[in-house]
Amino acid sequence: MVKIGNVSLGEFPLLLAPMEDVSDPPFRRLCKMHGADMLYSEFISSEGLIRDAIKSKQKLDIFDYERPVGIQIFGGDEEAMAMSAKIVETVQPDVLDINFGCPVKKVVCKGAGAGVLKDIDLMVRLTKAVIDSTHLPVTVKTRLGWDENSINIDEVAERLQDIGVQALSIHGRTRAQLYKGEADWSHIARVKNNPRIHIPIFGNGDVDTPEKALEYRNKYGVDGIMIGRAAIGYPWIFNEIKHFFKTGEKLATPTINDRVEAARNHLTWAIEWKGEKLGVFETRRHYTNYFKGIPNFKEYRQKMVTFDASTDVFQTFDEVLDQFSNHHVM
Structure with missing residues (x-):
């Protein structure tokens, strides 16, 4: 111990x-x-x-x-x-x-x-x-x-x-x-x-x-x-x-659902901690990392890092789920 x-x-x-x-x-x-x-x-x-x-x-x-x-x-x-x-x-x-x-x-x-x-x-x-x-x-x-x-x-x-x-x-x-x-x-x-x-x-x-x-x-x-x-x-x-x-075995890599859930939690908790404006702003730098390696993701990433209202960012997360839920992430 x-x-x-x-x-x-x-x-x-x-x-x-x-x-x-x-x-x-x-x-x-x-x-x-x-x-x-x-x-x-x-x-x-x-x-x-x-x-x-x-x-x-x-x-x-x-x-x-x-x-x-x-x-x-x-x-x-x-x-x-x-x-x-x-x-x-x-x-x-x-x-x-x-x-x-x-x-x-x-x-x-x-x-x-x-x-x-x-x-x-x-x-x-x-x-x-x-x-x-x-x-x-x-x-x-x-x-x-x-x-x-x-x-x-x-x-x-x-x-x-x-x-x-x-x-x-x-x-x-x-x-x-x-x-x-x-x-x-x-x-x-x-x-x-x-x-x-x-x-x-x-x-x-x-x-x-x-x-x-x-x-x-x-x-x-x-x-x-x-x-x-x-x-x-x-x-x-x-x-x-x-x-x-x-x-001695590897867990399956996180799915799109897992990644969206992480990003969603991160944003939710950041807003609870620092308020809407700072919460949205300070979480932006993390999105690129959560969704690394997903092909054709640029448009969604762009939205995530430019929207000022959390409702728009959460909406984008939903779009990502609709669009990519069948994708396998490397």
Whole structure:
């Protein structure tokens, strides 16, 4: 049984990675419905939280049906991180996660996210500031190092565990790689097999099929897998992996009905959460992903991403069902 603090995650949990502009409540709810064991918020700027930035505050919205759920923060200033940890505690997530992995330039330039990979002492100080100011279990998501020549994940893992971090998610790339090249899980396996390490180690990077999930589980011995990009437009991946683990067989790919239902749920929940206007607008970017690979779909996609009224978008979903329900999706 894998546990973070007192939070039980089952035998081999599948975690939804925190993704900027993706991992909001409607998307998390879909992933939960399709088998994700643990969800994370989008990452939240500690400075933004303290300044009471509305966008940062809204990212603190979590709901009971999501549990266990973690809220992820990032920043490069100890005091700001400690204060934002106290703010996060007020909404009572199950876990508080720190992002030391985001490779995005605007985050790295502020000495946050993967920027901290260049300075392990700072990483330790920032993490300790958070741990000392909250009762929540604190976890960290990070990368292998800044670049090929500075892979320092072994030292990072030991030092973070020593100050009280309760689990570590490791993305198998360096900051320099961004999302290019292949994730190298051999470094993650080395951390997992280090006799000094006793906290759960979750692997992240490139797992996009049930076969790969099984291969990586067996080959690298991690405690669970965190899935990011492969879940965008395809929340079914969690249950597909679980089914494959159990039976060695693949579930049938989602039908048009399944895809329309996912898009419909996503839009419905987005409107419940943010209101009609924002709900419609913010769900648009997901439609292309839900209906990927369907031939002659352009006209419907065009409608979905241009209509401003939800009734028109829902009407388009009905048209798609009428038009494509006999199609087999690859």
